[in-house]
Amino acid sequence: MDHSRARYPFSIVWTPIPLLTWLFPIIGHMGICMSSGVIRDFAGPYFVSEDNMGFGRPTKYWRLDPSKVKGGPATWDRAVVEASEEYKGRMHNLCCDNCHSHVAMALNLMEYDNSSSWNMVTLCFLSLFHSKYVSFGAWLKTWLPFLVLIVIIVLTVYFTI
Template structure:
């Protein structure tokens, strides 16, 4: 696709509305209590429809709609829908959500990241059908944006406090 076509496609992208919790064509992320405090790159993930409605694999046999299991998104990664191949965006999100509404949740190998990866694989986002939880975690770390300064603080402050406490204990003992 030419640069002018890419620019036109980007200009037509719906805008993010953090106040209304609308993240069209996005992967969204929120901290998991305790886990994120210890490992700030680990969190809960969802994928949004073209209208910005959040879908997340929230637990065994349940994919929520517009109510993430661990609170509102603190960061998002907006993708470009013209990079899909096999299925259109909303169909892939719907099919992945239907599939995951019949699955048992497993923290380590079939979780919210797997749900998002399935949607991206179904649509062959960016020509790839090899999306997985590790690739998504890396891309969220590199390409995502925080919804606000306070979202950044919510994500990183517990980790910084724990590390500071450990350092102080080591120094004092």
């Protein structure tokens, strides 16, 4: 892991989406890293970004085990490239076909952990429980806006009663 260069080999990375993550902190933008650590993410309609995530540098990463991929690093990279090529031809849909779906397709293509049933909901929750923040500042970037909103709501309710 190289936090200064945002290199997270064999990892799923995540970053907050302004406004959306502020209201729902478990919802954010996801990408998947090549064996070299280069990030690929479905950043918008017909566009897969390489090493420049759609909403900024990763705040969390979930390191996966490359030994759970038949064929090792070459299969991992091939699956990430194949999923990226597929998603370069797709329209982005926030609810149904999004960055999480792109990562799920890559994991399905490589049959990570002998599974081909990865999906965006599973990834959302597994990432929530298995990811590590890259720093305390990254944790603040994710949670501080939400906590400020909660405090404002609580104070507003308290002082209007």
